[in-house]
Amino acid sequence: MTTPIETSGPASGAQPDGASTPEPPKKIEGRSPGRIAWSRLKRDKVALAGGAVVVLLILAAVFAPVLTALFGHPVDEPHPDQINPDLGLPKGAFGGISGDFLLGVDPTFGRDVFSRIVYGAQISLLVAFLAAALSVCIGVVMGIMAGYFGGWVDSAISRVMDVLLAFPQLLFSIALVSVMPNKLLGLGDTGVRVAVLVTVIGFFGWPYIGRIVRGQAMSLREREFVDAARSLGAGRAHILFRELLPNLTAPILVYATLIIPTNILNEAALSFLGAGVRPPTPSWGQMLSDAVGIYQADPTYMVVPGLAIFITVLAFNLFGDGLRDALDPKGN
Amino acid sequence: MLVYLFRRLVNVVFMLLVVAAVTFGIFFMVPKLTGTDPAMLYVGKIADKVAVEGIRHKMGLDKSIIEQFWLFLKGVFVGRDYNAGTDMTHCAAPCLGYSFKTEREVWPLLLNRVGVDFSLAAGACVLWLVFGTATGVVSALRRGTALDRLTMTVALAGVSLPMYFTGLVALAVFGHQLGWFPINYTDLADDPVAWFEGLVLPWVTLAFLYAATYARLSRATLLDVLGEDYIRTARAKGLKEPVVIGKHAMRSTLTPILTIFGMDLGGLLGGAVLTEKTFNLRGLGYEAVTSIQSSDLPVIMGVTLFAAFFIVMANLVVDLLYAVVDPRVRLT
Numbered sequence: 203m204t205t206p207i208e209t210s211g212p213a214s215g216a217q218p219d220g221a222s223t224p225e226p227p228k229k230i231e232g233r234s235p236g237r238i239a240w241s242r243l244k245r246d247k248v249a250l251a252g253g254a255v256v257v258l259l260i261l262a263a264v265f266a267p268v269l270t271a272l273f274g275h276p277v278d279e280p281h282p283d284q285i286n287p288d289l290g291l292p293k294g295a296f297g298g299i300s301g302d303f304l305l306g307v308d309p310t311f312g313r314d315v316f317s318r319i320v321y322g323a324q325i326s327l328l329v330a331f332l333a334a335a336l337s338v339c340i341g342v343v344m345g346i347m348a349g350y351f352g353g354w355v356d357s358a359i360s361r362v363m364d365v366l367l368a369f370p371q372l373l374f375s376i377a378l379v380s381v382m383p384n385k386l387l388g389l390g391d392t393g394v395r396v397a398v399l400v401t402v403i404g405f406f407g408w409p410y411i412g413r414i415v416r417g418q419a420m421s422l423r424e425r426e427f428v429d430a431a432r433s434l435g436a437g438r439a440h441i442l443f444r445e446l447l448p449n450l451t452a453p454i455l456v457y458a459t460l461i462i463p464t465n466i467l468n469e470a471a472l473s474f475l476g477a478g479v480r481p482p483t484p485s486w487g488q489m490l491s492d493a494v495g496i497y498q499a500d501p502t503y504m505v506v507p508g509l510a511i512f513i514t515v516l517a518f519n520l521f522g523d524g525l526r527d528a529l530d531p532k533g534n
Numbered sequence: 535m536l537v538y539l540f541r542r543l544v545n546v547v548f549m550l551l552v553v554a555a556v557t558f559g560i561f562f563m564v565p566k567l568t569g570t571d572p573a574m575l576y577v578g579k580i581a582d583k584v585a586v587e588g589i590r591h592k593m594g595l596d597k598s599i600i601e602q603f604w605l606f607l608k609g610v611f612v613g614r615d616y617n618a619g620t621d622m623t624h625c626a627a628p629c630l631g632y633s634f635k636t637e638r639e640v641w642p643l644l645l646n647r648v649g650v651d652f653s654l655a656a657g658a659c660v661l662w663l664v665f666g667t668a669t670g671v672v673s674a675l676r677r678g679t680a681l682d683r684l685t686m687t688v689a690l691a692g693v694s695l696p697m698y699f700t701g702l703v704a705l706a707v708f709g710h711q712l713g714w715f716p717i718n719y720t721d722l723a724d725d726p727v728a729w730f731e732g733l734v735l736p737w738v739t740l741a742f743l744y745a746a747t748y749a750r751l752s753r754a755t756l757l758d759v760l761g762e763d764y765i766r767t768a769r770a771k772g773l774k775e776p777v778v779i780g781k782h783a784m785r786s787t788l789t790p791i792l793t794i795f796g797m798d799l800g801g802l803l804g805g806a807v808l809t810e811k812t813f814n815l816r817g818l819g820y821e822a823v824t825s826i827q828s829s830d831l832p833v834i835m836g837v838t839l840f841a842a843f844f845i846v847m848a849n850l851v852v853d854l855l856y857a858v859v860d861p862r863v864r865l866t
Contacts, residue, residue, distance in 0.1 A: 364549065365549055365552050365553065367797065367845075368549055368553060368842050368845045368846050368849070369553060369556075369838075369842065370801070370804055370805065370837075370838055370841035370842060370845070372807050372808075373805065373807065373819075373822045373826070373834075373837060373838060373841060374557075374838065376807075376822070376823060376826050377561065377822075377826045377834055377838075378560070380826050380827065380829070463694065467696055470696055471696065471698070471808055474696075474698055474808065474811070475807060475808070475811065475823060476827075487696075490696070490698060490699060490702070493702070494702065494811075494812070497702055497705070497706050498706060498710050501706060504699075504702055504703070504706070505703075508695075508696070508699035508702070508703070511695075511696050511699065512691075512694055512695050512696070512699070515694040515695075515696075516690065516691065516694040519690055519693065519694050520690070523690070
C-alpha cells in the first residue's frame with residue numbers, strides 16, 4: 203500500500219458530476235450540486251411527506267417502550283378477557299378495536315396489536331437498515347474494484363454477482379435460518395435470528411448495488427481527474443476511495459434508500475414463512491402468517507400488519523424516488 | 535453465433551456447478567456443526583445402531599464431502615447405484631438422491647410439483663408483461679398528465695404491497711365473500727376449466743405486483759430513449775410518430791424489460807414460495823418449505839438446483855432474444 207498523498211478529493215458531499223473541474227482546491231462558490239438537490243427535494247412535497255413518515259416510523263420504533271406505555275399495554279401481556287373463549291377470537295367488533303386497544307387484540311392470547319406493531323417496527327427497521335448497510339459496504343467495494351481495475355478482477359467479481367443473482371435466495375434463506383442454532387456467539391434467540399436475517403438479506407442484496415457502482419466506476423476511471431491523481435503519484439487505494447468514491451455518493455445514496463424498502467419486504471416475507479424472529483417477539487410478517495387461517499373471521503388482524511408494511515415501504519419508496527430525481531444531474 | 539452459444543452453455547454448466555457446490559457444502563456441513571446425523575434422519579429416531587450404520591454406508595454418508603459431492607454429480611448425469619451388500623437400489627439418470635423423509639426419489643417428486651409453477655408462471659407472466667409494459671409506455675407518452683400520475687401512483691403502491699397481503703385480501707374478498715372464484719387448485723389434465731378458474735386469483739395478484747415494476751421500468755426507459763439522438767433523427771426524416779415509437783424507441787426500451795423478465799420468470803418457475811403459501815398451492819416452493827422444515831437435505835438440494843437451473847436458462851434465452859429485439863446488440 204502506498205501512502206496517500208495530501209490531495210483534497212473532488213469536493214465533498216453529493217456531487218454527481220464534480221469531475222469537470224479536477225481537484226478543486228477549495229469549495230466551489232455558488233450553488234453546489236448538493237444544494238441544488240436539496241432545493242429540488244424541498245419542492246417535492248410527496249417525497250417530503252414520505253421522508254416525514256420515515257422519520258416518524260424510526261422515532262416510533264426507537265421510542266417503542268414509551269409509546270406502548272402511553273397508548274397501549276405491555277407487548278407480551280395477554281388479555282384473556284378480550285377473547286371469546288369458544289372461538290379464540292377477539293370479542294369486540296373489528297378485531298377488538300376500542301379506546302383501550304387502539305388496533306385491537308390478537309387472536310388466542312388477546313395481546314395488544316398496537317404494541318406488537320410498534321415493536322414489530324423495531325425488528326423490521328433494524329434488519330432493513332443493517333442489511334442495507336451490509337449490501338452497500340460489500341457492493342461499493344466490489345463494484346468500485348470491478349469497474350476501476352477491469353480485466354480479470356472485473357470478470358471474477360461479475361461472475362460472483364451473476365451466481366448470487368441466480369441463487370434462489372428465499373429458499374436458501376429459509377434453509378439457513380432453519381439450521382441455525384438458537385444461541386451463537388453470546389447472542390440470544392432473537393439476536394441470532396436478527397443477525398442471520400441481516401446477513402442473508404444484506405449478502406444477497408449487494409450485487410444490485412455492485413452492478414450500479416461498477417458501471418459508474420468504469421466511466422469515471424477514464425476522467426481526467428483520475429489521470430491527474432495518478433500522475434501525482436496517488437496509490438490505488440487513494441484513487442479508489444478518495445477520488446472515485448466521493449463521486450459515487452449520489453447513486454449510492456439513492457440505491458441505499460431504495461434497497462431499504464426491498465429489505466423490509468424481504469424481512470416480512472421471511473417472517474411470513476416462519477424464518478424470521480421467533481415468537482413471542484413480534485414481527486409484521488409473522489402476524490400476517492398467523493392471520494392466514496382466520497382472515498375470514500378476524501380480517502382486522504390481517505389488515506393491520508399488512509397496512510403497516512405497506513405504509514412503511516411506500517414511505518421509503520416515495521422518499522427514495524424523490525431523492526433520485528433531486529440528485530439526477532439531468533433533471534431540472 | 536454458435537461459438538457464443540457454446541460459450542454461454544459452458545457458462546450455464548459452470549454456474550449450476552457453483553450453486554450445487556455451495557448448497558452441497560453448506561447443507562452437508564451444517565448437520566455436522568449442529569450435531570444432527572443425516573443417516574439418523576433416514577431411519578428415524580428409534581433406530582438401532584446397525585440400521586443407522588447400514589443406511590450410512592448405503593447412502594454413502596460415510597464418505598468424505600468431496601467424494602459425496604462427486605457421487606451426487608455422477609448421479610445427476612449417469613445415475614447411481616446405492617449398494618449395501620445384498621440390498622441394492624438403482625436410481626436412474628437424473629438422480630438427485632432420495633428424500634430423507636419419504637425415502638422416495640427426489641427427481642420424480644420435483645417433476646410432479648413443477649407443473650403448478652409452470653401453470654402459475656404461464657398465466658401471470660403474460661398478464662404482467664402485457665399490462666405492465668403497456669401502462670408504462672402509455673404513461674411515458676402522456677407524461678405529466680393526470681393519467682400518468684394516476685398510473686404511476688398505482689404502480690408505486692403496487693411495488694410497496696407485499697404480495698401475500700394482496701393475495702389474502704383477494705382471497706377474502708373474491709374467493710370467500712363474493713365467491714367468484716374457487717379457492718383451490720385443480721390440475722390442468724383433470725379439468726381445464728377448473729384449472730383456469732382456480733388460477734385467476736393467483737395470476738392476477740402475482741401479475742399486479744410484477745406489472746407495477748414493469749410499468750415503472752418501461753416508463754423510465756422509454757423516457758430516456760425518447761431523449762436519444764436517433765429518435766430525433768427518425769423524427770427529422772419525417773417518420774410518423776407511431777413508427778418512431780413502435781419501430782425505433784420500443785426496441786431499445788424492451789431490452790432492460792427483457793432482462794428482468796428473464797430473472798423474474800426463471801425465479802417463478804423455480805418455486806413461488808410466497809404465492810404458493812398464500813394460495814395453498816403445492817408447487818416446488820411448497821416442497822422446498824416442507825423439506826426445509828424437516829431438514830430433508832436431498833430435497834432442499836434438488837429444489838435449489840431446479841430453481842437455479844430455471845433462472846440461468848431464462849437468462850440465456852433472454853440474452854439470445856436481445857439480438858432479435860435490439861439492433862445494436864451483436865452476439866459475439
